[in-house]
Structure formats: structure tokens, C-alpha cells
Amino acid sequence: xxxxxxxxxxxxxxxxxxxxxxxxxxxxxxxxxxxxxxxxxxxxxxxxxxxxxxxxxxxxxxxxxxxxxxxxxxxxxxxxxxxxxxxxxxxxxxxxxxxxxxxxxxxxxxxxxxxxxxxxxxxxxxxxxxxxxxxxxxxxxxxxxxxxxxxxxxxxxxxxxxxxxxxxxxxxxxxxxxxxxxxxxxxxxxxxxxxxxxx
Amino acid sequence: xxxxxxxxxxxxxxxxxxxxxxxxxxxxxxxxxxxxxxxxxxxxxxxxxxxxxxxxxxxxxxxxxxxxxxxxxxxxxxxxxxxxxxxxxxxxxxxxxxxxxxxxxxxxxxxxxxxxxxxxxxxxxxxxxxxxxxxxxxxxxxxxxxxxxxxxxxxxxxxxxxxxxxxxxxxxxxxxxxxxxxxxxxxxxxxxxxxxxxxxxxxxxxxxxxxxxxxxxxxxxxxxxxxxxxxxxxxxxxxxxxxxxxxxxxxxxxxxxxxxxxxxxxxxxxxxxxxxxxxxxxxxxxxxxxxxxxxxxxxxxxxxxxxxxxxxxxxxxxxxxxxxxxxxxxxxxxxxxxxxxxxxxxxxxxxxxxxxxxxxxxxxxxxxxxxxxxxxxxxxxxxxxxxxxxxxxxxxxxxxxxxxxxxxxxxxxxxxxxxxxxxxxxxxxxxxxxxxxxxxxxxxx
Numbered sequence: 001x002x003x004x005x006x007x008x009x010x011x012x013x014x015x016x017x018x019x020x021x022x023x024x025x026x027x028x029x030x031x032x033x034x035x036x037x038x039x040x041x042x043x044x045x046x047x048x049x050x051x052x053x054x055x056x057x058x059x060x061x062x063x064x065x066x067x068x069x070x071x072x073x074x075x076x077x078x079x080x081x082x083x084x085x086x087x088x089x090x091x092x093x094x095x096x097x098x099x100x101x102x103x104x105x106x107x108x109x110x111x112x113x114x115x116x117x118x119x120x121x122x123x124x125x126x127x128x129x130x131x132x133x134x135x136x137x138x139x140x141x142x143x144x145x146x147x148x149x150x151x152x153x154x155x156x157x158x159x160x161x162x163x164x165x166x167x168x169x170x171x172x173x174x175x176x177x178x179x180x181x182x183x184x185x186x187x188x189x190x191x192x193x194x195x196x197x198x199x
Numbered sequence: 200x201x202x203x204x205x206x207x208x209x210x211x212x213x214x215x216x217x218x219x220x221x222x223x224x225x226x227x228x229x230x231x232x233x234x235x236x237x238x239x240x241x242x243x244x245x246x247x248x249x250x251x252x253x254x255x256x257x258x259x260x261x262x263x264x265x266x267x268x269x270x271x272x273x274x275x276x277x278x279x280x281x282x283x284x285x286x287x288x289x290x291x292x293x294x295x296x297x298x299x300x301x302x303x304x305x306x307x308x309x310x311x312x313x314x315x316x317x318x319x320x321x322x323x324x325x326x327x328x329x330x331x332x333x334x335x336x337x338x339x340x341x342x343x344x345x346x347x348x349x350x351x352x353x354x355x356x357x358x359x360x361x362x363x364x365x366x367x368x369x370x371x372x373x374x375x376x377x378x379x380x381x382x383x384x385x386x387x388x389x390x391x392x393x394x395x396x397x398x399x400x401x402x403x404x405x406x407x408x409x410x411x412x413x414x415x416x417x418x419x420x421x422x423x424x425x426x427x428x429x430x431x432x433x434x435x436x437x438x439x440x441x442x443x444x445x446x447x448x449x450x451x452x453x454x455x456x457x458x459x460x461x462x463x464x465x466x467x468x469x470x471x472x473x474x475x476x477x478x479x480x481x482x483x484x485x486x487x488x489x490x491x492x493x494x495x496x497x498x499x500x501x502x503x504x505x506x507x508x509x510x511x512x513x514x515x516x517x518x519x520x521x522x523x524x525x526x527x528x529x530x531x532x533x534x535x536x537x538x539x540x541x542x543x544x545x546x547x548x549x550x551x552x553x554x555x556x557x558x559x560x561x562x563x564x565x566x567x568x569x570x571x572x573x574x575x576x577x578x579x580x581x582x583x584x585x586x587x588x589x590x591x592x593x594x595x596x597x598x599x600x601x602x603x604x605x606x607x608x609x610x611x612x613x614x615x616x617x618x619x620x621x622x623x624x625x626x627x628x629x630x631x632x633x634x635x636x637x638x639x640x641x642x643x644x
Binding site: 075076078079095096099100117123126147148150152174175191193195 | 278284287288289290292293296333337361364366367639640643
């Protein structure tokens with residue numbers, strides 16, 4: 001009798017546990033799967049890189065002083081009749097426009113050889129990431145960092161010189177800390193941050 | 200006896216609560232709720248609490264929205280060197296923790312007269328050091344300079360550096376000829392056409408066809424109108440003295456009527472100290488309410504468009520200096536007539552030169568600006584006389600450089616004594632910003 005009761009209780013307990021497990025699994029299966037942070041940031045970077053390359057090659061290189069000389073890419077383009085935003089400014093305007101619309105991610109262009117010192121890496125993870133993509137061409141850098149009270153998933157992607165417009169301007173600028181950039185060199189990095197839900 | 204005291208206390212409390220409650224809920228001006236003297240920029244509207252505190256609910260974002268609603272366009276036009284968007288990236292969390300540059304009130308808090316500096320700044324004047332402490336490493340010329348001098352020596356401004364940024368200094372370092380002056384179209388008709396304004400053209404015969412005009416007009420008014428810019432452009436009585444759709448006769452048209460054609464001018468007027476009370480639906484500004492010295496006999500004059508622009512003669516020459524000096528009595532204004540600028544203006548009054556070849560009060564304080572609108576470019580007069588007043592380097596490009604070099608303009612505007620005597624003499628000190636820019640450029644080449 002005692003054995004039968006024990007078996008019955010065990011069966012009920014197992015059934016309850018199994019049923020519970022199945023419910024959790026079913027719930028997970030029904031919920032829409034989230035995008036992994038790395039896929040999210042990789043996808044964002046793909047769009048950014050494509051737009052950035054196109055602006056640099058199709059507008060600045062083709063129409064600027066390196067070829068057609070119809071426009072004058074300049075930091076103070078707003079103050080010039082023929083002025084056009086520099087590729088780095090165009091990229092920043094995109095980041096600022098995004099910041100006006102969402103705080104789900106932020107991004108910036110940085111370099112360990114910045115013309116504007118405000119664009120040097122600041123956080124320990126930025127410094128590590130920028131150095132990593134510079135030392136390991138073709139590889140990206142991923143990590144997590146806490147800024148203020150928020151933890152971020154931070155991805156760093158190499159920013160590579162794609163045209164003479166990049167190298168000439170950076171090598172000749174009076175504020176540049178490096179003057180030997182060549183096409184194909186890693187000049188800096190794109191840092192994308194995604195705030196993670198508090199844990 | 201005790202009951203009487205309690206009753207008296209209760210009645211007094213209720214009366215006071217009723218009095219204050221009524222003021223809070225129904226009065227436009229709330230003097231009993233002013234928590235401290237406001238800055239020179241806002242004192243005219245300080246009793247209209249809801250000008251800035253637009254909602255009883257919410258915190259800093261309410262004040263921030265109020266700041267931006269009045270000053271946002273101006274900041275944008277000034278190519279603001281420190282816009283909010285530069286500080287919203289999380290990587291700037293360390294900077295924000297020291298100085299929250301995302302909020303206007305971090306640097307410009309109101310009702311704090313004891314800590315308010317020029318420009319309405321309520322931070323210690325060495326605020327630049329918070330982020331730019333290492334400037335000496337990047338700019339050897341800046342080594343040893345003290346941090347309260349960044350924005351007080353004619354070199355940098357926090358927001359508007361259009362006349363001070365390095366490439367601009369270099370571009371004009373060796374200028375010997377002035378930049379071309381903006382010219383308005385020669386007639387009102389051409390000016391209104393450039394602004395895409397349409398109006399029914401009238402003449403002396405047609406205006407008398409309106410019964411209301413016939414009832415009030417006199418030969419003197421008709422003569423004034425015919426001689427005026429409005430008369431010559433065919434802008435008839437009804438264009439100003441009636442308002443669509445009612446077409447009721449308005450005896451004394453105000454800025455609401457003027458703005459139907461002069462939209463940008465009235466917008467500027469309402470944004471400046473002359474019109475900001477009207478913009479808040481308060482009574483018009485009067486010189487007696489001003490904090491700076493004013494002519495005593497002008498104390499009660501109510502400021503509107505007609506204070507400077509006579510209704511029918513519409514004399515732009517008188518409006519550009521005589522009208523100003525009729526009220527303003529500070530040292531700078533009183534020194535105008537004897538100053539080199541004032542002497543040139545005397546030659547305009549005597550017909551020896553044109554207004555475009557001289558300097559009036561308006562030349563500097565209400566400059567002509569080139570405006571681009573969807574590809575169209577036209578010139579208009581900035582009627583917000585505060586738009587170029589502080590910091591005064593804002594008037595370098597809009598006014599000074601029409602006649603002077605950049606180097607002289609920077610030096611002159613940094614000389615308080617010279618400003619007070621209305622630029623009678625030469626600057627005592629030389630500001631080295633152009634020299635620094637040139638020396639850095641030479642080293643780079």
C-alpha cells in the first residue's frame with residue numbers, strides 16, 4: 001500500500017512538473033524571437049557602411065577637389081556657398097538624427113588618431129575596441145559596458161579608408177596626429193551601443 | 200475672545216488664499232508669485248509666469264521646451280557650437296555628470312540675481328575648463344591662459360562663433376577691404392514683391408471710393424500717404440485700417456495688421472525686447488519699465504510698430520536713429536551724435552550722402568540680412584534688435600565688417616570704454632585670436 005502511494009505521488013509530481021515544463025516551452029515557442037544584439041548591430045553597421053562609402057565615393061571624391069571640384073567639402077560647409085559636409089560630419093548628422101527619433105541605439109565615429117579630439121575613444125571599452133579593430137583587420141569587437149546607470153552592448157567596427165578623399169584630407173589636416181594613411185588602412189571605428197534591459 | 204481670534208485668523212487666511220488663488224488662476228501678471236529678480240533678458244515678461252512655466256505639471260522638460268520655443272531658431276541660425284545633440288550620446292555621460300549641457304537651465308537659471316553674470320550665465324565664469332582643461336596641449340598658444348578669459352576676451356562664445364572660428368579668422372586675417380553691404384530693394388513695391396506679398400493696388404481716387412476712408416481722411420493725411428513708401432506702392436488705407444474677414448475699420452492699426460505684409464519684421468520685433476511683452480499678450484513695453492537709462496520724457500511711450508515708423512509718413516531715416524534716441528539715454532546712445540558714426544549720419548540728414556554710406560543705430564542693431572527661402576534669396580531687416588547685441592561679436596559679420604576689418608572689429612567690440620563712447624577713438628587692447636590662428640597656419644605649411 002505504502003509503495004503504491006509513493007508511486008502514485010511520484011507520478012503526479014512528475015506529471016505536474018512535466019506539464020509545467022511543457023507550458024513554459026510552449027510559451028517561449030509562441031513568443032516572437034528577439035534579435036540577438038550582435039545581429040542587430042551588425043545589420044545597423046551594414047547600412048551605415050554602405051551609406052558612408054557611397055557618400056564618400058559618389059559625392060565627395062567625384063564632385064570634390066580631388067576630381068570635379070564642384071563642391072568644397074569643409075567642416076564649415078554651412079558658411080560656404082559651395083560647401084558640402086565632410087563624410088565624418090554626414091555620418092554624425094545621421095547619428096544625431098537617429099538620436100532625435102530613438103534611444104534604442106546610438107552610434108558614433110571614433111579614431112585613435114582623431115582630427116577632433118572629441119572623437120577619440122573615451123570609455124575603456126571604446127579604447128580596447130578601437131585598438132582591436134586596428135590590430136585585427138577584418139574583425140569586429142563586441143563587449144558590454146556600464147555608462148551611468150545603464151549597461152550597454154557595445155560593438156566596434158573598423159572604418160577603412162575607401163578613397164583618396166579620406167586619406168588626403170586626414171594626412172594633410174593641421175590637427176591630424178597621423179599623416180601616413182593609405183587606402184585600405186583602418187582609420188578609426190564605428191561604435192554602436194545598444195542599451196540592455198536592466199538585469 | 201479666543202473664538203474671535205480664531206474667526207479673524209480663519210477669515211484672514213481665506214481672504215489671502217482667495218486673493219492669491221485668483222491671481223494664480225486668472226491674472227496674466229502674477230507679482231506675488233515672483234520668487235526673485237529675473238535676468239536682463241526676461242525681466243520684461245517676468246510677471247507672466249506661464250511664458251516659461253507653460254505647464255504646472257512636468258519638470259525640466261517644460262522649461263527646456265519654453266527656452267527652445269523662443270530661442271531655438273536663433274540658436275540654429277547661429278550654428279550653435281554646443282547644441283544639445285552633441286551631448287545626448289551615452290559616451291558623454293562623464294561630461295554630463297559634471298555639467299549637463301543638454302539643459303539650458305544648467306547654465307542659465309532664472310530668479311538668481313546674486314549669481315547671474317553677463318549673458319544670463321549662472322555658472323562660475325571658468326565653466327569651459329570642465330571639458331577643455333587640456334586645450335594647452337592641442338594649442339600651445341593657449342598655454343597659461345586663464346579659463347575665465349575664454350569667453351570674455353573676444354575670442355570664443357559658447358553658442359555663436361560665426362565670426363570667431365579659426366578658418367574665418369584666417370580667411371579675413373589680411374582683409375583690407377570691407378565685405379559688401381546688404382542692400383534692400385529700392386522701393387517698397389519691389390521689397391514686398393520679393394517677399395511674395397500681394398495687395399490690391401490703390402490710388403488717391405480709388406481710396407476715396409471706400410466710405411470709411413472718406414469719413415476720416417484729410418488733405419494732410421492724403422498728402423502724407425501719397426509721399427510715403429506705402430502710397431507710392433499703392434498700399435491703400437484699407438490694407439492697414441481693416442482686418443479680414445470682418446472688414447471693420449481699425450482706427451489705430453497694431454502689429455497684427457502690419458504683419459500681414461511685414462511678417463518677418465513683426466516676428467523679429469516680437470522676439471526682441473521692444474515687442475516681447477506684446478508677444479506674451481501683456482501691455483506694450485514702455486521706456487519707464489526698462490532697466491537701462493531712458494529719456495524721462497519718453498517714459499510712457501508704448502512700443503509698437505508705430506513708435507518708430509510714423510503711421511503715414513513712414514520715414515525710414517527717422518526710424519533708424521531719431522526714434523531710438525528719443526527713448527535711449529545710456530552713455531553709448533548719448534555719445535552717438537558726436538561720434539564718427541554720428542558725424543556720418545549728420546551728413547545723411549543734410550543730404551550730403553545716402554543712408555547706405557553712413558551708420559545709423561539700426562545699421563548695427565537692426566542689420567540687413569540675406570535670407571534664403573527654398574532657393575529664393577532676399578534681403579530683410581532684422582527687427583529683433585537683441586539678435587546681434589549679446590555677445591556683441593554677433594554683430595561683426597552682420598554690421599562691422601561692412602566697413603571695418605575683422606581684426607579691428609574684434610578689438611573694438613572687446614573694448615568697454617570704446618563701446619560706451621560710441622567708438623570715438625581706437626581700441627586700447629589688441630585681441631590676439633587672429634595672430635594665433637595665423638601663426639598656427641604658418642607652422643603647418
